[in-house]
Amino acid sequence: MQIKHYSHQNRMLVAIDCIIFGFDGLHLRLLLIKRGFEPEKGRWSLMGGFVHADESFDNAAARILKQLTSLDNVYLEQLYAFGNPHRDPVERTASITYFSLIDINQYEKQISHEYHAEWFHLKKIPSLIFDHKEMIKMAKGKLRYKAAFHPVLFELLPNKFTLPQMQNLYEDVYESVIDKRNFSRKILSTGLLIKQNHKDRESSKKGAYYYKLDKRKYMRNFNAFLNFIPNHKI
Amino acid sequence: MQIKHYSHQNRMLVAIDCIIFGFDGLHLRLLLIKRGFEPEKGRWSLMGGFVHADESFDNAAARILKQLTSLDNVYLEQLYAFGNPHRDPVERTASITYFSLIDINQYEKQISHEYHAEWFHLKKIPSLIFDHKEMIKMAKGKLRYKAAFHPVLFELLPNKFTLPQMQNLYEDVYESVIDKRNFSRKILSTGLLIKQNHKDRESSKKGAYYYKLDKRKYMRNFNAFLNFIPNHKI
DNA sequence: TTGAATAATTGTACAATTGACAATTATTCC
DNA sequence: GGAATAATTGTCAATTGTACAATTATTCAA
Incomplete structure (x- = not known):
C-alpha cells in the first residue's frame, strides 16, 4: 500500500535565517536588513526567507544569501534549528540558521539596495526581531569555536x-x-x-x-x- | 493590522530523530529500533517522532527519547537539521536530529520493549531507512570532535x-x-x-x-x- | 638633513605539555 | 611457589606555549 500522507500531524513553515559576518580590514561586522513585511516591518533583522516546496535547506540558504549579496560560492554552514512554538507570533515557523563568512570588499561591489542592509560593528548590534539576538550569540560562539581549530x-x-x-x-x-x-x-x-x-x-x-x-x-x-x-x- | 498567516508558503512536517550512544563497559554502542509503521515498517531506524503543535524541538527530543528509554535528564544535544525535499518518500518531512549519551546500565533497568530496540556495535550497524546512515555518521563525527576538547x-x-x-x-x-x-x-x-x-x-x-x-x-x-x-x- | 614619531618586524629563554617507550606490582590459578 | 594476566607507575627528549623588548623602515616636520 502506497501512503500519501502522514495523518493527524502538525505541519509548519520552515524559514532560513542567515548570520552574515564580514571584515573590513579593521573590524568584524555583521550584515543586517530592515524587515520589509509585517509583522515587525521596518525593524532590524537577519536576512531570511521561507524554504520553498522543492528546495533543500542548503539551497534555500544559498539562494537567500545571494538575494542580498549577489554572491555565490561563499562560506555557508548550517548553525542551528530554532523551533520554539511561538518564536514567530504570526504562526509557527521553524528557523534553520546558517552562518556565512564573506569578504566585505567583494560584497561592496555587488550590493543590492533592496533590503536597506547595513554592516554593524558587533558591539553595536541594534534591537532585533524575534529570537535573532540569540541566533547571533550562538553564531559568534560557533565562529570562535571553529576558528580556534580551523583556519576558517x-x-x-x-x-x-x-x-x-x-x-x-x-x-x-x-x-x-x-x-x-x-x-x-x-x-x-x-x-x-x-x-x-x-x-x-x-x-x-x-x-x-x-x-x-x-x-x-x-x-x-x-x-x-x-x-x-x-x-x-x- | 494583525496578521493571521503567511500566505502562499509551503508548510511541512518536522520530525525529531535521536542518535543514542551507550557504553557497556567494553564497547560503544548505538540504540536502534524496528520501525513500527509504514513506509519501511519493520526496518531498522533511529528512534524518532513528529514534533507536536505546541512543543519546542528540545522538548520533543526529550519526549521521544523518554518514550524509548524511560530516562529523564540525559545528555541531549541538537545535531543537525536534515531537510532534503525527498528524504521521506511519503511527504516532505524535515528531521531535526539530536544525539544523546546514556549510561547503558541505567537504560537496561528501564527498557521499554515496545520498539524492539537493540544496541548495535558501531562497526555492525544494519541497513537503515531514509538518510539515517548519514545522520549517524555525522553524530560520530560530532562526538569525536566534542570529546577531543570537552569531557563529554x-x-x-x-x-x-x-x-x-x-x-x-x-x-x-x-x-x-x-x-x-x-x-x-x-x-x-x-x-x-x-x-x-x-x-x-x-x-x-x-x-x-x-x-x-x-x-x-x-x-x-x-x-x-x-x-x-x-x-x-x- | 636630522630627529621624532609611528607601526612593522624579529628573537630569546623559560615553562608546560606531549609523545615514545618498559619495568614493576597485585592477584589468581595451577 | 611459579606462571600468567592485566593494572599501575616513571623517565626523557621533543615540541609547543608564553612572557617579554629591541630593531627596522618610513614619513613628516623642524
Missing part, C-alpha cells in the same frame, strides 16, 4: 591581506588582545601564508607586507586541528 | 568506572589505540576523577581501582578546552 577566518579576508589585519580580525573574534610576536609565529607556522613582495602603505609609515593564502594547502588542511588562540575560553 | 564522554560512563574502561571508550570513539601511560596521565591531570578505595575485580586478576566523577568540577569545567586525544584527525 581566511574566508573573511580579501585576496591580499597583512598580518596586522589578520590580527585585528582574530582580536575582534575573541574580544581580546593577542601578542604580536606569538601571533605571527603561530600563523606563519601553519605554512598557509605566501608572502608577497609589496606592502600595504595605507595603514602605516613603514608599511606591512601583503600575504596571500595558499589555497591548495588551505583546502587540504582545513580539517586538521590547529590551535590559534592560547588560553581562550568559549 | 563521562556522560556514557556509570557512576563508578575504571581507567581501563574509560580507555576502552575513548579507543572506540576514535577507532584507535591509545598509550595507557599517556592516557591515564592526561585524564588524571584534568582533576575530574576521584579515586575510590575499592577495585573492580571482574575484568582482571589484579583488579582496577574504581573512580568517580567530580561532578562539581565537571559542571564548572565542561566548556574549558581540553585536548584528550593526541594527533587525531576528524
Whole structure:
C-alpha cells in the first residue's frame, strides 16, 4: 500500500535565517536588513526567507544569501534549528540558521539596495526581531569555536591581506588582545601564508607586507586541528 | 493590522530523530529500533517522532527519547537539521536530529520493549531507512570532535568506572589505540576523577581501582578546552 | 638633513605539555 | 611457589606555549 500522507500531524513553515559576518580590514561586522513585511516591518533583522516546496535547506540558504549579496560560492554552514512554538507570533515557523563568512570588499561591489542592509560593528548590534539576538550569540560562539581549530577566518579576508589585519580580525573574534610576536609565529607556522613582495602603505609609515593564502594547502588542511588562540575560553 | 498567516508558503512536517550512544563497559554502542509503521515498517531506524503543535524541538527530543528509554535528564544535544525535499518518500518531512549519551546500565533497568530496540556495535550497524546512515555518521563525527576538547564522554560512563574502561571508550570513539601511560596521565591531570578505595575485580586478576566523577568540577569545567586525544584527525 | 614619531618586524629563554617507550606490582590459578 | 594476566607507575627528549623588548623602515616636520 502506497501512503500519501502522514495523518493527524502538525505541519509548519520552515524559514532560513542567515548570520552574515564580514571584515573590513579593521573590524568584524555583521550584515543586517530592515524587515520589509509585517509583522515587525521596518525593524532590524537577519536576512531570511521561507524554504520553498522543492528546495533543500542548503539551497534555500544559498539562494537567500545571494538575494542580498549577489554572491555565490561563499562560506555557508548550517548553525542551528530554532523551533520554539511561538518564536514567530504570526504562526509557527521553524528557523534553520546558517552562518556565512564573506569578504566585505567583494560584497561592496555587488550590493543590492533592496533590503536597506547595513554592516554593524558587533558591539553595536541594534534591537532585533524575534529570537535573532540569540541566533547571533550562538553564531559568534560557533565562529570562535571553529576558528580556534580551523583556519576558517581566511574566508573573511580579501585576496591580499597583512598580518596586522589578520590580527585585528582574530582580536575582534575573541574580544581580546593577542601578542604580536606569538601571533605571527603561530600563523606563519601553519605554512598557509605566501608572502608577497609589496606592502600595504595605507595603514602605516613603514608599511606591512601583503600575504596571500595558499589555497591548495588551505583546502587540504582545513580539517586538521590547529590551535590559534592560547588560553581562550568559549 | 494583525496578521493571521503567511500566505502562499509551503508548510511541512518536522520530525525529531535521536542518535543514542551507550557504553557497556567494553564497547560503544548505538540504540536502534524496528520501525513500527509504514513506509519501511519493520526496518531498522533511529528512534524518532513528529514534533507536536505546541512543543519546542528540545522538548520533543526529550519526549521521544523518554518514550524509548524511560530516562529523564540525559545528555541531549541538537545535531543537525536534515531537510532534503525527498528524504521521506511519503511527504516532505524535515528531521531535526539530536544525539544523546546514556549510561547503558541505567537504560537496561528501564527498557521499554515496545520498539524492539537493540544496541548495535558501531562497526555492525544494519541497513537503515531514509538518510539515517548519514545522520549517524555525522553524530560520530560530532562526538569525536566534542570529546577531543570537552569531557563529554563521562556522560556514557556509570557512576563508578575504571581507567581501563574509560580507555576502552575513548579507543572506540576514535577507532584507535591509545598509550595507557599517556592516557591515564592526561585524564588524571584534568582533576575530574576521584579515586575510590575499592577495585573492580571482574575484568582482571589484579583488579582496577574504581573512580568517580567530580561532578562539581565537571559542571564548572565542561566548556574549558581540553585536548584528550593526541594527533587525531576528524 | 636630522630627529621624532609611528607601526612593522624579529628573537630569546623559560615553562608546560606531549609523545615514545618498559619495568614493576597485585592477584589468581595451577 | 611459579606462571600468567592485566593494572599501575616513571623517565626523557621533543615540541609547543608564553612572557617579554629591541630593531627596522618610513614619513613628516623642524
